[in-house]
Amino acid sequence: MARRSSMLGYVMWLAGAVAVSAAHAQSVTEWQTQQAAAEAKADRIMAEADRHKGLLTQYMTMREGYASDDSRAFRMIFGQYIGWYLSFLGDYPLATQSFSIAQPPRPDDRPSPLESGYTARPALEAIPELASNYQIVLLNEAHNIAMTRSLTVALLSRLYAQGFRYFAAETLSQSDTQLQTRGYPTVDSGFYTQEPVYAEMVRTALKLGYKVVAYEANSDAISPDQREAEQARHLYERVFKQDPHARLVINAGYEHIVKSGIYLGGQSMAEHLYKLTGASMLAIDQTTMYPHPSRQDDHPYYTAVMKQLHPDAPIVFVDAKGKPWSQRPAYDVTVFFPPEKLERGRPTWLTLWGLRRPYLVSADGCDGHYACLVEARYSNECPDAVPADRMLLDLQPMVVSISGIKAYSSTQGVPSGYLYLRPGSYRLSFVVAGDKVQERTTIVVPQTP
Structure with a gap:
């Protein structure tokens, strides 16, 4: 289960949040009971799929399992699971439809960049410039939304030119000891690397000359905070202990990269890593400002920016002094992805922004x-x-x-x-x-x- 543990705690936290909105129809306790049963059933179906070697057969098993239960609790949990497999198979629009996290306004949102003196810039140009002053660049992703890792692939060559030489990916398996010499990921390299854009991210890093680092915690039988601390310890031991001045790019899921605040009852991997290294960190959020299946789920800032600027590539906002805008204080930069365009059923962002x-x-x-x-x-x-x-x-x-x-x-x-x-x-x-x-x-x- 370690290969997919990176998201389950976050999913269950989201489920708890949804329970509040569902409380008018049922008690929170009843909802949580339904979710626990749904998670157990989802795990059984996924274990059955895993017994098959081929990806297509695994998916067909998952698909049958999805069709077997249309309850809200099951679809919420298992929609995440099957979304991973849909992305592995290249059906990115349906992967997005299967599990989508709405982005309503939050109390800690900063004022809109359109109203506070910021200018939009192409993310591919601005982020490397911003990164020049940092030792660690943290980029996050939504695991079933491959668009949120597409920009990272294109950024790697520009960050390498800035002097970054290490690349760490949360999903990588420590058992694949030949990854660096082989030069590309296989089916055994990790879980999310089965998705081609993630695999291309790792392959690109290897071809550019990065030392690629696996840093996942070794055990599931630990608390979320212990897991974050173990991830940070692995990064310290495998990068900074040998090379204190190393410059590192990290790809991780969701809020593993927040630089402040409470994360799943403890601290994030990034916070633990800072305690170990004291290294300067640029945290880039890619998981909020992207097009959702229902426009009602888009953040109001996203809707306003798309309506006013009509970007055709990812953008960030920077003020006159060069300071970037972020939606929340826990991050330094927020990326806005353009609306998705389909040709013959597939999204055009698969060009990876020109690659x-x-x-x-x-x-x-x-x-x-x-x-x-x-x-x-x-x-x-x-x-x-x-x-x-x-x-x-x-x-x-x-x-x-x-x-x-x-x-x-x-x-x-x-x-x-x-x-x-x-x-x-x-x-x-x-x-x-x-x-x-x-x-x-x-x-x-x-x-x-």
């Missing part, structure tokens, strides 16, 4: 067998490497529904689709029921369109 381009692939290789998983691996990587991109083509609808809102798979009935790939050579595979490879072929993505 990749769309490559049209026909479903002919599926030979009429659906669901069909299309995967593109770099030609110089092994068969168990995490693909550079993958997409699921399916004629049967996958439906997600929470609180009566229904959404269907974005690639349902699509006879072809775009894979998003860097220029280069790839092995293309078409995987069908039983994780059988129906066809393999080689493609080359040219340097110019």
Whole structure:
């Protein structure tokens, strides 16, 4: 369970918050009892899926489990689980639909950047400039919203140019001792690295020359604060103990990177790390200002910024003195992602803000067998490497529904689709029921369109 423990405590905390709003219909105790049962059932289904080796079969098991129970408590918990797998398969819009955290105004929100003298700047330009004065850059993500890790991939080369040489990712497994020499993640490198954009983040760091560090706590049988402290201790021992002046980029989930305040009854990994190192930290929040499936769930600041500025790439706000804006005091910078645009059912942010381009692939290789998983691996990587991109083509609808809102798979009935790939050579595979490879072929993505 360690591979996914990073989010469960946060999910249950959110569930408790939802219980307050549900109290008018049922007691908080009743809601918590339903959630405990839902979590136990979700864990059983996921354990059953894990007994299968292939990702497609795992997903189909999860999909059947999702359809078996439409209760609100189960869909809230299991929607998170199946959202992970939908992102692994490349159905990013449905992954977002399956589990979405509303962003209402909070008491500690700072005034809107539109009303307090800040100017919008491209995040890819501003963040490296801001990072030049810090020893540690902390970037967070929403685990089932791969858009929130897309900017990090593009930032890595610019942060490397600023002198950062270490990259740490929460999901990485310490048992994959060959990751650094191999140069790319495999199915055994971690949990969230099964999602292609996360894998591309790790692969990019390795290719640039970063030393990549796994820092997850070793045990689940500890309190949230003990887990945060253990993560920080691993980072200290594996980076700063040997290299006190090291410059480190960290990718973590949600509030592991807050620099102040109470986190799950204790302190965050970032707070514990500061106590050990005293290093200057730039904390960048990417988990609030992104487009939600329901516009009503967007933060009012997000709605206003999109309406006024219409950005087509991630932006941040900086004042005349170069100080960045953040929504909350616990962070230094807040990233605003543009509205999602789909082409053939897939989001265009998969270009990773200029690193990749769309490559049209026909479903002919599926030979009429659906669901069909299309995967593109770099030609110089092994068969168990995490693909550079993958997409699921399916004629049967996958439906997600929470609180009566229904959404269907974005690639349902699509006879072809775009894979998003860097220029280069790839092995293309078409995987069908039983994780059988129906066809393999080689493609080359040219340097110019």
